[in-house]
Amino acid sequence: MDTNEQQKTVGVGELMARAGARAVPVVAGIGDAVLSAPTPCAEYDVRSLVNHLFQVVVEFRKPAVKQDSDFSVTVDRVGEGPDWRERFAGAVAELVAAWSAPGAEEGTSGSMNMPARLVGLMAVLDLTVHAWDLARATGQPYEAPPEVVAPLAEAVAELSPTARSMGVFGEPVAVGADASPFVRLLAATGRGE
Template sequence: MTYEAPPRIGDLLRTAAAHAAPLIGATTDDSLGAPTPCAEYDVRALLNHLFSVVVNFQALAAKEPADFAETPDRLAEAGWRERFSVETGKLVAAWSAPGADEGIVGAMGLPARTVGSMVLLDLTVHVWDLARATGRGFAPDPAVVAGLVEEVEGMAPMARKMNVFGEGVDLPEGATVFERLLAATGRDPRAWAV
């Protein structure tokens, strides 16, 4: 039996970023106040959060400290859509660097692959949040979803204790792998169907 290494985080992030860019780039200013499936955020706050995650996780890839204390309003700056694409490009490069997904990262001392999976999850689930909030469809790449399933199952109990995930949602038979992933984070994909 041969061992097949999991896909590298940088490769999965490249794919996730390519799926996210068109949705973020086409988000209109008049939708920024819309509610999202992530109850504490409207579209503007969600995008600012995602921006902050993308920037800070560049530092974490390099085993440097990140500062999540403040979330600046990057959407107040002209050209924020293009800037988001630039920052996700930097994120992909940072997590594609040799050794980025190895070792221990951050103040919590988590495995680098787990930390990389966190930003991959945000870049997938929050883009789904954005799509649903703005009445658009979103289907992430199956390889990205497959790369997240095991990590999300492992981090879910602690994420719920820290109020990062809501309580899991029960889904009917026939739910897709992505719907189950969303449900594990506390989202009800059926309630936000387009």
């Protein structure tokens, strides 16, 4: 079995668990004093990016059970109470459970009409890249789980044309020949290290 085949055998739920295990501590480490700080995502400060990532974590549970997600309104979950960090951790655990269930990766996903595995990888991508954004914005260390980078790079290559036209990804950033796979992934989404 070659490396690509091995990567495809790793379930989305497992990839989410690994990405979530890196994202949860970053969110837990965000102090209230930095909520208005800018992030690498120009349209988001820390608070609004946490709320966006929280929405992703909650709404991407639905495609795992073949329901439609609703991204029309972003709830201010940070404003719902001081336990938002713990609620985020709980929501990530629920997301992982949803995508670890039998059949979650099979077929297509609701109104997105995309392969379910690709939709699940979109959630893993947000957990990975936005955790890096938040770590960067709040002065925390972050290292992507190496095993998620290759499957995400493939997903980004597939999603890029549509994602760029919708403004979800920025234009790719040039990187050096010695750039790590994660830096290349960030660059493909329009982020420079």
